[in-house]
Amino acid sequence: MALASRLLSRSTRQLCAGQVVLRPEHAVPVRSFAKEAAAPTTLKGDQVLKDIFYEVKNKLETAIGVLRKEKITIDPEDPAAVSEYAKVMKSVRQKANLLSESEIIKFNIEVETHEIPDARTYLLKLKEMRVKRGLIDSQGIEDLQMAALDKVEKELKKPLLRNNEKGIALLKAEFDKINQKLGIRKEEMPKYEEQLELKIAKAQLEELKKDALEAMETQKKREEFKDEEMPTVKSLDIRNFI
Numbered sequence: 134m135a136l137a138s139r140l141l142s143r144s145t146r147q148l149c150a151g152q153v154v155l156r157p158e159h160a161v162p163v164r165s166f167a168k169e170a171a172a173p174t175t176l177k178g179d180q181v182l183k184d185i186f187y188e189v190k191n192k193l194e195t196a197i198g199v200l201r202k203e204k205i206t207i208d209p210e211d212p213a214a215v216s217e218y219a220k221v222m223k224s225v226r227q228k229a230n231l232l233s234e235s236e237i238i239k240f241n242i243e244v245e246t247h248e249i250p251d252a253r254t255y256l257l258k259l260k261e262m263r264v265k266r267g268l269i270d271s272q273g274i275e276d277l278q279m280a281a282l283d284k285v286e287k288e289l290k291k292p293l294l295r296n297n298e299k300g301i302a303l304l305k306a307e308f309d310k311i312n313q314k315l316g317i318r319k320e321e322m323p324k325y326e327e328q329l330e331l332k333i334a335k336a337q338l339e340e341l342k343k344d345a346l347e348a349m350e351t352q353k354k355r356e357e358f359k360d361e362e363m364p365t366v367k368s369l370d371i372r373n374f375i
Contacts, residue, residue, distance in 0.1 A: 195229040201372055207345060208367040209338035219334035234333045235326045238266075252282055252293040252304060267336035268329075272315055281307035342366050 203221045206214040226233060232240065241262065249255045260275050285303045286293050293300045312318070317325070349363045 192229040192231065196225045196231075199225045199228055203372075205371050206367050207338060207341050207369060207371070209335050209342060211367075214367070215331055215335045215338060218338055219330050222334065222337075223330070233326070234330050238262075238329075250294055250296075252295055252301070253279075253286075255295060256282065266333065267339070268332055274311065274315070277311045278308065281311060345369060 199221070203224070205218055205221060208214040223233075225231070242259065245262065246255055246258050249258060256275070256278055260270075263270065263275075282293065282304060285300060285307060288303065289297075289300050293304060295301065345366045349366075352358050353361075353363060
């Protein structure tokens with residue numbers, strides 16, 4: 134069960150709930166405590182919570198249903214296994230009506246940065262979020278962006294705030310130069326998103342492998358299993374644990 138719960142990663146479970154809670158039809162109005170207001174037999178807020186619970190439950194059941202049918206090989210070093218895992222998780226998202234990994238990242242960025250007033254703290258938060266997701270900045274883009282920010286702030290002679298339209302325009306122009314230098318083109322965004330999906334799939338498989346190894350080491354310490362030979366991680370069939 135530990136492996137199964139790991140497959141339904143924390144971010145995916147939160148997205149199941151988040152996608153429901155953020156919908157306008159589920160907004161909960163402030164209850165009226167005026168003397169004239171009659172006490173309702175069923176509070177609307179309570180019904181909203183029930184609707185959210187059942188929708189999340191249905192999404193999770195749909196996701197588990199897909200995982201019960203698909204073979205996943207826990208081998209993050211095998212490109213074919215990583216690609217297959219990414220396809221399975223994409224199928225889970227499509228059938229359970231969940232966001233893609235890039236959409237999840239965009240959503241999280243909006244939530245975690247909307248109150249950040251300055252560009253430097255914003256970029257540092259993006260770096261923190263990248264590290265937490267186990268993604269690698271292989272091209273050194275973050276350092277280039279920070280250098281661009283230093284250049285703009287030096288020109289402005291003050292920290293760059295996100296509501297400074299002129300300053301942000303200058304920074305975006307510097308970012309465009311970075312993208313051009315690295316060969317990053319807006320029209321190729323679908324390709325970059327696919328690459329991102331594979332990077333995240335590899336990171337998730339690495340976490341699954343770590344969890345599986347820890348679980349097997351714990352089991353080996355038990356008296357009834359001490360003489361048994363443990364299987365290799367990539368030979369495990371996760372469908373047997375769901």
